[in-house]
Amino acid sequence: MxxxxxxxxxxxxxxxxxxxxxxxxxxxPLLRTVAADVDPKALESTIRSLVGFGTRHTLSDTKSDKRGIGAARRWTKARFEAISKDCGGCLTVETPSQVFTGRRVPNPTEVMDVLAIQKGTSDPNRVIIIAGHIDSRVTDVMNFTSDAPGANDDGSGVAAVIEAARVLSKHKFPATLVFAVLSGEEQGLLGGKVLADYAKANGWKVEADLNNDIVGNSRGQSGVMDNTHVRVFSEGTKAVETPEQANGRRYNGGEVDSPSRNLARYLDGLADRYLTNFDVVMVYRTDRYGRGGDQVPLLEAGYPAVRVTEAVENYDRQHQDLRTENGKVYGDTIEGVDFAYLAQVTRLNVVAMASLASAPxxxxxxxxxxxxxxxxxxxxxxxxxxxxxxxxxxxxxxxxxxxxxxxxxxxxxxxxxxxxxxxxxxxxxxxSPDGWESPIVFPGPAGSFESPPPAPKQP
Missing domain, CATH: 2.60.40.10 (Immunoglobulins)
Known part of the structure; x- marks a missing residue:
């Protein structure tokens, strides 16, 4: 009482x-403008192009112009360059890469990201990222020869990234926008590490990473239909929290107020104000139970990051060989994508990026x-x-x-x-004087958005 x-x-x-x-x-009003500019047909065109490369497995062909991840990455780079031409060269396209070996990469393999960078007008070191992964897979994560269309996982996320670049490149923002198409997610979140390392090396003050992974399906495996919600996953306590900081947080609170969690609340508020019949469901987890995504390497580097994922998933269409068994269709084909729903998810992203980049x-x-x-x-x-x-x-x-x-x-x-x-x-x-508002910051290290200092260079 x-x-x-x-x-x-x-x-x-x-x-x-x-x-x-x-x-x-x-x-x-700008946020309503950029939301209205999102085109479902452009999203569909991108996914059809990606599916057309047969497989985009990280270990697949890199030399062919028609099949494999190399062709898909070059197509993405060309698409970003075309968008940049339309905005007078406002995007700088970079292709950072690293060579990896590991449990899912038995031989040394170059993992390359494709980034389109729209430099901020007055605060260029402050960076807002949207990301999706271009690589695809079938049932056996090591099978790099079979067709793996990857229409929804994660052609949908890549389509959202490219459409965000097309829409937002028409406008100028104080902070820098990065449109990131990543490789190697299915082989161990490798593209996310490439991106995190690139951000560190370039001294980016990453305020937000919006990782879009599986964002185009509106019909769940059980048959439930939901085209009015999207889930946003966010970590509760920082991955980089020190033992001393953890002790203070346990005593005084902050378990549900990491910068990533307040970034999720920010997206929820924007959806309420600027989108029609579409809402954010905040999930208080770093990712789906027992699963992961490319936001994790960003979190491990100390950057605020969230995972954006459709409200209801159909697991028959994820990580599956293309087949029909007992009348049931398996495989991540384009028939499983709801382009109107994907457009709503993309609108959430472009509204969030425009708002974050315009605010102090x-x-x-x-x-x-x-x-x-x-x-x-x-x-x-x-x-x-x-x-x-x-x-x-x-x-x-x-x-x-x-x-x-x-x-x-x-x-x-x-x-x-x-x-x-x-x-x-x-x-x-x-x-700001014209009413742009930043995310809310919880007191102390638990809630701080400040990027960690770069690691000292080795002698």
Missing amino acids: RLSLVLAASLMAAGVAHAQTPAPSTDQ PPPSGVKIEGAVSPDTKVSWAPTPGAAGHRVWWRVTTDPTWRLNRWVPGPAATATLKDVVIDDYFFGVSSI
């Missing part, structure tokens, strides 16, 4: 604060104080380019942020009267 009364008082206080010092409007960076140095006090003090480092900040708080069992107070100008502290630090979680977002 007492907590309910305090919550009501907090809501009233937040409303008064807004009435006295209104924040810039956060409604952004998330606040740094967020701290809270208030032990043995009826009030809570929240502080942060002033964010470059921000017109002000919004302080957020929520009851510790709430899944999403509920209460907020606008703090205008260069001020970098706020005292929340009669808001007891023990009973709530707190966070801060930054807002």
